[in-house]
Amino acid sequence: MTDVSNPTIEQLTTLAEQLTYTEKLRLLENIIAMLKIQGESSGAPTAKDTLYGALAHLGSAPSSEDIDEMRREAWAN
Template sequence: MTLEQVIQQAKQLSALEKMRLIQAIAPDVEKELIPTEIKPRRSLWGICADLGQAPSAEDIDQVRQEIGLGFEREDI
């Protein structure tokens, strides 16, 4: 039986029978839509692991100081 044939048969049902048909089919459709295999999510701690170690506070301070040297005002 094709989908078109099923649709034609369903259209011949009364409103109550259509509701019963939907109630009978809905659980099967819902089961098919729910993924059967849930993939574990990557930890947020490990997302940047391939980037290596983070810069130290001293490194950050040194870069900030170097950047600030380029913006010194001579008219002060």
């Protein structure tokens, strides 16, 4: 007998496959809403938090004047 209080991913997938298209959309909307609530309450990092400063070790970006100068030098050769 299957334990309905703790279903496996495979069991959930089998059940979801039996739903109509509209029911699947409603299921996804409910799951997304649950994840948003869970993420907000758990303090999970957002994409901005995790990517912020990822390229800081490269220093500041070149200015448009620097880019123009490099282009002139490249085309001069």
